[in-house]
Amino acid sequence: QVQLVESGGGLVQPGGSLTLSCVASGFTFNEHAMSWYRQIPGKEREWVSYVASNGLSTRVAPAVGGRFTTSRDNAKNTVFLRMNRLKPEDTAVYFCSAAAIDYWGQGTQVTVSA
Secondary structure (H helix, E strand, O other): OOEEEEEOOEEEOOOOOEEEEEEEEOOOHHHOOEEEEEEOOOOOOEEEEEEOOOOOOEEEOHHHOOOEEEEEEHHHOEEEEEEOOOOHHHOEEEEEEEOOOOOOOOOEEEEEOO
């Protein structure tokens, strides 16, 4: 029943921007903190960001600090990741995750390359 559908990825040049979206269903969205993770093939999944259930508190990983921002729209069951000043090392598949729910969607590919 739980669904997490990520979108918004694509190919972007270094220094560019993308906004990722994740539409959730199958649980009470506004009761769960939401996080973004990313994964490069062959490497461990890396935590990227966190936003509290009410959207009032956010955290981002040091590797993306100052460049990425996360937010949510509880009326639309959607969490966002705004990515600015992208670097090649940001290339990964990006996943959203709901606190206390062990479910992963298909992710969305972000490729940063000249």
